[in-house]
Amino acid sequence: MTARLAMRLLPLCLGLACAPTLAETIAIVDAKIYTMTGGAPVENGTIVMRDGRIVDAGANVEVPAGARRIEGRGLVVTPALFNSATQLGLTEVSSVGATNDHGISEAPLGAAFDIQYALNPRSMLIRQAEADGLGRAVSFPTSSGAAPFSGFGALLHLGGGAILERARFAMFADVGGQSSGRAGGSRSAQWQLIRSALDEAQALRIAAKPGTPRDSSFSRLDLMALKPVVEGAVPLVIDANRESDIRQAIALTRDYPIRVVVKGGLEAWRAAGELAAAGVAVILDPSINLPLYFDELGARADNAALLQRAGVLVAFRVNLSIHTTFNAGFALREVAGLAVANGMDHHVALAAITSNPARIWGVADKGGALAPGLDADVVVWDGDPLEPLTGIVAVFLRGREVSQATRQIELRDRYRPRTPAPALPPAYRGTQ
Amino acid sequence: MRAAIAACLLALAVPPAGAQAPESPRSALPGAEFLPSSYRPLPRQDVIIAGATILDGIGNRHDQSDILLQEGKIAAIGRNLPRPDGVRVIEAAGRWITPGLIDIHSHNGTYMLPIVYENPPTWDVAEVSSPNVAETAIEHAINAQDPAFGLALAGGVTTLQVLPGSVTLFGGRSVVLKTVPGRTMQDIKFPDAAPGLKMACGENPKGNFGSKGQAPTSRQGEVAMMRAAWQNARDYRDRWRRHGRRDADGERGGREPPARDLELETLAGVLDGEIRVHLHCYAADDIAVMLSIAREFDFRIAAIHHAVEAYKVPDLLAAAGTCAAVWPDWWGFKMEAFDGIRENAAFVDAAGACAIMHSDSPFIGQHLTLEAAKAMAAGRRAGLDISRERSIAWVTSNPARALGLDDRIGRLATGFNADVVLWSGDPFSIYSKPDQVYVDGALAYDRNDPERQPVPDLLLGHPAREAVR
Numbered sequence: 001m002t003a004r005l006a007m008r009l010l011p012l013c014l015g016l017a018c019a020p021t022l023a024e025t026i027a028i029v030d031a032k033i034y035t036m037t038g039g040a041p042v043e044n045g046t047i048v049m050r051d052g053r054i055v056d057a058g059a060n061v062e063v064p065a066g067a068r069r070i071e072g073r074g075l076v077v078t079p080a081l082f083n084s085a086t087q088l089g090l091t092e093v094s095s096v097g098a099t100n101d102h103g104i105s106e107a108p109l110g111a112a113f114d115i116q117y118a119l120n121p122r123s124m125l126i127r128q129a130e131a132d133g134l135g136r137a138v139s140f141p142t143s144s145g146a147a148p149f150s151g152f153g154a155l156l157h158l159g160g161g162a163i164l165e166r167a168r169f170a171m172f173a174d175v176g177g178q179s180s181g182r183a184g185g186s187r188s189a190q191w192q193l194i195r196s197a198l199d200e201a202q203a204l205r206i207a208a209k210p211g212t213p214r215d216s217s218f219s220r221l222d223l224m225a226l227k228p229v230v231e232g233a234v235p236l237v238i239d240a241n242r243e244s245d246i247r248q249a250i251a252l253t254r255d256y257p258i259r260v261v262v263k264g265g266l267e268a269w270r271a272a273g274e275l276a277a278a279g280v281a282v283i284l285d286p287s288i289n290l291p292l293y294f295d296e297l298g299a300r301a302d303n304a305a306l307l308q309r310a311g312v313l314v315a316f317r318v319n320l321s322i323h324t325t326f327n328a329g330f331a332l333r334e335v336a337g338l339a340v341a342n343g344m345d346h347h348v349a350l351a352a353i354t355s356n357p358a359r360i361w362g363v364a365d366k367g368g369a370l371a372p373g374l375d376a377d378v379v380v381w382d383g384d385p386l387e388p389l390t391g392i393v394a395v396f397l398r399g400r401e402v403s404q405a406t407r408q409i410e411l412r413d414r415y416r417p418r419t420p421a422p423a424l425p426p427a428y429r430g431t432q
Numbered sequence: 433m434r435a436a437i438a439a440c441l442l443a444l445a446v447p448p449a450g451a452q453a454p455e456s457p458r459s460a461l462p463g464a465e466f467l468p469s470s471y472r473p474l475p476r477q478d479v480i481i482a483g484a485t486i487l488d489g490i491g492n493r494h495d496q497s498d499i500l501l502q503e504g505k506i507a508a509i510g511r512n513l514p515r516p517d518g519v520r521v522i523e524a525a526g527r528w529i530t531p532g533l534i535d536i537h538s539h540n541g542t543y544m545l546p547i548v549y550e551n552p553p554t555w556d557v558a559e560v561s562s563p564n565v566a567e568t569a570i571e572h573a574i575n576a577q578d579p580a581f582g583l584a585l586a587g588g589v590t591t592l593q594v595l596p597g598s599v600t601l602f603g604g605r606s607v608v609l610k611t612v613p614g615r616t617m618q619d620i621k622f623p624d625a626a627p628g629l630k631m632a633c634g635e636n637p638k639g640n641f642g643s644k645g646q647a648p649t650s651r652q653g654e655v656a657m658m659r660a661a662w663q664n665a666r667d668y669r670d671r672w673r674r675h676g677r678r679d680a681d682g683e684r685g686g687r688e689p690p691a692r693d694l695e696l697e698t699l700a701g702v703l704d705g706e707i708r709v710h711l712h713c714y715a716a717d718d719i720a721v722m723l724s725i726a727r728e729f730d731f732r733i734a735a736i737h738h739a740v741e742a743y744k745v746p747d748l749l750a751a752a753g754t755c756a757a758v759w760p761d762w763w764g765f766k767m768e769a770f771d772g773i774r775e776n777a778a779f780v781d782a783a784g785a786c787a788i789m790h791s792d793s794p795f796i797g798q799h800l801t802l803e804a805a806k807a808m809a810a811g812r813r814a815g816l817d818i819s820r821e822r823s824i825a826w827v828t829s830n831p832a833r834a835l836g837l838d839d840r841i842g843r844l845a846t847g848f849n850a851d852v853v854l855w856s857g858d859p860f861s862i863y864s865k866p867d868q869v870y871v872d873g874a875l876a877y878d879r880n881d882p883e884r885q886p887v888p889d890l891l892l893g894h895p896a897r898e899a900v901r
Contacts, residue, residue, distance in 0.1 A: 095766035291546040298896035322765040337862035388805035391813050408773045417782045
């Protein structure tokens, strides 16, 4: 399928299952299975996949006749990973401007900025992420022409073909000392802009008259974009780290009929009880134990563990340098491991990269766990998935095995040590 | 080497050259070291850590063994060591011991956290006023209160090299520090460690200066500027050598020494083998060119840092005796990192070259064994048989070698500095942590004793860090 054709097909997939064609029936037997449906992992369990869906998973599951049987003794099976904050599909080489589509700085698009049309399903980063066991990811916009709003993110489902699962599924905004400059220099202005935009979007719902409202700081396009937010259909994801901002985010849920998710959240542990009470989920990188900025003075290694204890719904992302997107799968399990090393329960950390994001982003009826009817997004590991020495045995997305032949692996195989050294230069090796 | 540095220190302490006839042409050059160290080991007690799995840093593993730390040195390793009176005994069955880790690429102390990017006064990673700032020394910019030092210590790092940034071709002198807390940089400066010279090739220098309309604007421009600088350094060294010879012969006594040039002095120190080159360089072509330039001017590059494509030319690195300091998994973020693979360190190691894992980050600098674990795992999946006892060298004895400190640190052997990490478990497991970290035989960090967990000034008194009631 050409990229052009894939882009044309994208709208057809919105909200629909883009079912793979003629997927075989696959059974993995005798493995340790983390179903992520609650309870302990199933030892010596079986999982059966067919037509892109899970038929069954657990103990005492029958293997259908004719199924491709994979011996799982000593192996571990989990749902595919889910990264809650990446720029997958929106970047190829960070330093090459023309390959980057994740943010804008000029009007006219503010909250209405929507990254869906830029998504590149043929990105080598996506191939790498799939090979590393990533099944779903949030791609979010980094900035728009009207701060503090960054615009609409997209929910991606990897595994071949179109990657866009849901466009306009969440609205993003940035608050705090690092971003306040674009709102005039004070985070108070950021909150005022968010509140007045929500007010006007609510009024827009009532008035619903065409034409830009008078005295508005926002374009009609941007207010229209916020309509699904004030109708509660789309969450407002607020990037904030300082406790005061996290509490302001919680306050929005009291003053408006909206769903709020906090992204960043390095001081979230300081408002853990309130976050839990307000049902505000937190997307965080649990490996950050050192304040990068003053907004993060309270950063500590057990942030995730403290949030777990308070009952906050948590999902992970990686916010360290290139890992956010270039290692969207590989680094995700590492930070989850560090969360466990710092007090979080193993199964909760695993949930924070599988089932919790599925709940937060509204696709728990499709994936994030291994249960009958859910997407057959399955990773087979040769050990604990959170350990760096553990490797991937196989990745199935939408019921089909994903190629491990990433660009990195092709380079590896070209340059792997050989005795005697080949006579011809590396360019003659591994050519297609 | 140590004697040469001591001689240079002396040269700084007394009125500079000319007053006395130097013994050799080499020591005619003024000092290789700028600021003296005021490091003193912390108070210490002899200790035996007993019954642990010991990775010695140079390829050996001792199961259920003891290690004796005596007067700051490693005194013995073996099973059931005698336990003299007055020696503290720590039972460590099930736990692991490694040498103190060495992070050869750190910006701690210059990249203060919390930082504010828009506030340049807080940032001292590099002097970028010219492509050649070899006269600068990063030790003049270190803030010893950077919280990253304490976190590195808690992560098992006992020695780190702080390097200037990579915007310039010649970035100035590096400094080797201990991670123990001190009031000033000099309090934590590693005594008698050779300074390094940070260099950079490839995209960063030409990207930075070229975008300002200044030279270099291309790789060829970078190399031309480097070669011109090395030639100047040769000439400078020759002037000092001639001056030294004349004085030594007693002819023309009282002749004025050549004018001192701090920039050329650093480069001449490299040519004399007293300053070690640490070169930021990603791509195979760039690495090959740089190794050739080093041959042309007869110096050695100690390590090529961020050598993302080292796996393509490991034979060149092995032949030059140059280490590759790498990440396991950084790739793609710029064109010269486009070809990064996770097996890089493993392939370099398999070719008989010296592989090192480095951090370049105060976060990664807390988890160097995990970096090694990822590279080891990738190498194993590519078919290489890499043991833990082998890959631990990537964060211990190999960086010690690149720093020229392999006679003192980086391995657990009798007579070596007692820089020792006691891990709660397998150091390559994400769940393991350093329980105790010893520096020169002194307990500098104890995970179970808040009184042995240093807190920098910067983190005191913040309500945001206090417990929530």
